[in-house]
Amino acid sequence: MLILTRKLGESIRIGDDIEVKIVAVSGDQIKLGITAPREVDVNRGEIYEAIRKENNSAATSKLPEDILNTIKSMKKKDH
Numbered sequence: 001m002l003i004l005t006r007k008l009g010e011s012i013r014i015g016d017d018i019e020v021k022i023v024a025v026s027g028d029q030i031k032l033g034i035t036a037p038r039e040v041d042v043n044r045g046e047i048y049e050a051i052r053k054e055n056n057s058a059a060t061s062k063l064p065e066d067i068l069n070t071i072k073s074m075k076k077k078d079h
Contacts, residue, residue: 006022007022008022008023008024008025009021009022009023010022017036017037017040018034018035018036018037018040019034019035019036020032020033020034021033021034021035
């Protein structure tokens with residue numbers, strides 16, 4: 001992990017397209033401003049983990065029986 005020290009108003013660059021800037025400091029909290037291309041997802045760590053878990057759950061869950069039967073009947077009609 002790279003650790004950098006920045007002051008209010010200073011920033012870091014990640015590649016050519018991403019900038020992270022310190023916009024406010026209040027007690028033990030800082031506010032970051034992030035400039036990134038629209039196609040780059042930017043999420044808080046806990047939100048990212050929740051999305052990842054939900055995606056994994058959806059990918060491994062079993063489809064309801066009625067949907068499976070509908071898909072099977074559609075395949076039979078195609079043959």
